[in-house]
Amino acid sequence: MKGNSPFIVLITITITIFGLSAIVNSQTDSCSSTLNLQSVTLPFDAASLHCRAVWDAHSYILRYSETTPGTWTFVLSAPAADSYIAMGFSSNGQMVGSSAIVGWMSPTEGGVIRRYYLRGTSPSLVELDKGNLVLTNYSFITTQSATVYMGFQLVTDQPQTKLIYSVGPTGLLPVAPNYRLTEHFDKVATSINYITGQTTSSTGSPYTRLRRSHGVLNILGWGILMIIGVIVARHLKSYEPLWFYLHIGIQSFAFVFGIIGVICGFVLDNKISADVSTHKALGIFILVLGCLQVMAFLARPDKVSKARKYWNWYHQSVGRLLIILAVANIFYGIHLGEEGKGWNAGYGVALAILVVTAVFLELKLWFRK
Template sequence: MKLTSFCQIILFIMLYSSSTFVTSQDSCSSKLQQLQLPIPFDTSSLLCSSVWPAHSFILRYAKASSDVWSFIFSFPLDPKAYAAIGFSKDGSMVGSSAIVGWMPSPGAGGMKYYYLGGKSKDEVIKDRSDLYIMNASFVPATGSLGYLIFQLKTTQPSSNLIFAIGPNGQFPDYPSYDLPKHIDQTSVTIDYSKVFGTQRLHVKSHGVLNILGWGILIIMGAIVARYFREWDPFWFYFHASVQFLGFVLGVIGVISGFVLNNQLHVDVTLHKALGIIIFVLACFQVMALLGRPKKESKVRKYWNLYHHNMGRILIILAVANIFYGIQLGKEGSGWNIGYGIVLAILLTMALTFETQLCSKD
């Protein structure tokens, strides 16, 4: 056998084995690309937890809005058994509301809600739940995986979750859909503060980028352009460099703001509108720089009038939107005081330089 043929066979075996492994179980490092149906909510910010390693149960979750939480619960379909996730007030199974999914054969999957009022068969009530469940579906993946996809309408779900797996080959059957007793179960506690921590980090990153870009560097560049013209051409290159850096950071901040808005789904219409206006004005400034006429040109004075006033409007709107953003983000007085001190220093510098400039005249 030729070496190339041998290598091809080995490569095929490796790829086949890898593919079989990926499709037979889920993990937090896996992407949600094996699903046969679209997911009815954004999955970009889902946190992931291996809630029951013994049975390869994986739970993904995120806060979709102020009162909606998204969940994706995945489990292997081999052995052929139902899988259940329940939300409990105190960590016990009795008194909890469960969502159960199963697929005894390809294309024959099902899902039901149950209220676990007690341990007897009559106390496990189907189609009843203390949860406000939305967009719920059971979705089989391309491999031997099942996904329970749902959203809960609540400010915060119970942190006490229970998971169960049913006996092999026994499923809730039509028409009663009685739930066979599970053969194994576990309980876990979910720390939802991680969700808020991730979102707070995104909010802070958005704020820092915009403060540095629009609220500090752009102002510094304007100060240099107005008061250091005798240092020609150093002032121009410094001004252009600082403004460009501020523009780049500001644009990244604007983009992060749109991403954050899609994640939080909160009403920040005015803040977003001001951010778009600031971005558009900044783009006009960049275009004006590219089309700057020569000093001896007759239209140079009109260009200066446009460029200077457009920059002043941009700075005023940026400062106002930064303070407004700090208020929306509920960052507290520390951010207001911190940026206020930086702004006061920049304003003091500008007033000092303006006084010196006027005394020369």
Template sequence: MYSTGWVGMGFSKDGFMVGSSAMVGWMGKTGLPHIKQFSLGGKTPTQVVADRGFLVSSDHGAHTVLVQQAKIYLAFQLRFTEPLKQQNVLLAFGPAIPVNYRLSEHQDKTSIKFDFTTGSSSSGSSFPEGLKRTHGALNLFAWGVLLPIGAIVARYCRRWDPLWFYLHAGIQFVGFILGLAGIVAGVSLYNKIQANVPAHRGLGIFVLVLGILQILAFFLRPKKDSKYRKFWNWYHHWVGRLALFFAAINIVLGIKVGGAGNSWKIGYGFNLAILLITIITLEVLLWTRWKNNSSSTTTY
């Protein structure tokens, strides 16, 4: 822990940061100690507000911040309406001294459940983190891997009729089911942590609607000799492409707002690069074949 940053101890009703209150202390540049309560209304700096929160101080004179051997120690007294038993406690520290009582993003954090009756503690629940990974992994694999592969099969493998159709339909169906499971995990995660990610949620809903429309279109597909078939083809192709395009954007956005590590970024970036290289290569081959077929059928 660094002596030039801040340390904080938060009290949470549900074990999560948003909605909790924290006592934060740091040593100022002039050597004067500072300790303030912060209301953690969200995950952005503007939503972390000083001198707000549900904690009640018993005596401001009892609050102190001490730096010793490059470590910051924080001490304070609070009043509660009844004796504490088990309490969700958040611990975090940041590397920078707050400016105008604006906290920098924490460098590390953890949560524990402290039993004040016995003095023992246990690690906070890992359920939300596991659910977040499940949500991300399912949607990345479904919308970022399987469904693009199914679309590639439909465009570039039509020479192998009707195999391409069964492969396309099967891959897209499995991909949609996995994506739907990922969305269910996302809804459960949102209900658990109430994350403030309107863009990610909005794009997710939009992509889901497009996916449902594609499933419905499959069952409403006109026959090949129908005069409406060309319009259905146009609709099916472009709605599918639109869904995959916005799904890719939302995956990137989800990796960012979810605070995923570099392994997620590198992994999806590598996957996206492989897909793009494959599509470009197959598209060039397809146009070359069309051009050759057109030249061979031209009469003079």
């Protein structure tokens, strides 16, 4: 510093100090620092809380402890000043059927913490002030150094170990009076050992193989092979009797795949107890229509019978209705399973190919007539 005036040295030191302070204040929370909230009075010893980084993608930090017998204290922190943060307790690791604590900093109401029951995946099925979580009167939510801290206490001997964390979309906070949640921006399912503090993240939902088997079998059976069988029956009748055996063979495979897919669905429903009543009801109705088609085939009248034209009308109408409901239920099931755009795009492409093929053959048939 030789040759510099004391004034310049003072300015340099001041800038350095304030710069370091700004860096420290802008840092997110970490387990290496002691919980010290300036605006909140904690009715427990903060040093007694166990601390774990539970969601690295969004810098979620969880502090927890059984602060008094039968009362568990949780403090969740995250750098999410303009979106809600949520922590759900689940019996099976699924979002549907879990109970959650959600908090956010509102520009008009200040800090807000509410309890929700996630009865389904759509916002209308996320019910305010419901669920199986018993809370004490103590809770808080505050911001400090660009980090949101949400604290609450559960009355329970042992909290559920399967935890779900989510973060809401930026700028879309719940508002009074119904505080309806918008769909989360991101989420993760985890498991925690409250004694050791070990946390594991789930890369997929529970029973992933069973869920995907249910989806693939139903897509292949009801949503693809069934349509191919109809196209064969309509446009290959000039190849007698090949078209008939192809039609019967393809529809038989479709029906078998569909039945196995439905059975997988019942097993999955029994394991996760998800609230998918509409999807389930449609699936059962589709299966009933498939069974009616099989019985209609067995009772098929002879070609020269006067009842044959009524049988044809019935067989074709039920088949069309089955396919329409199956396609709708497949897309609905992909939505419920939260499989993402890949499954929608994959089945959408397959369906588009079948539709284009059917339209081309219809035009060819029309021009021929």
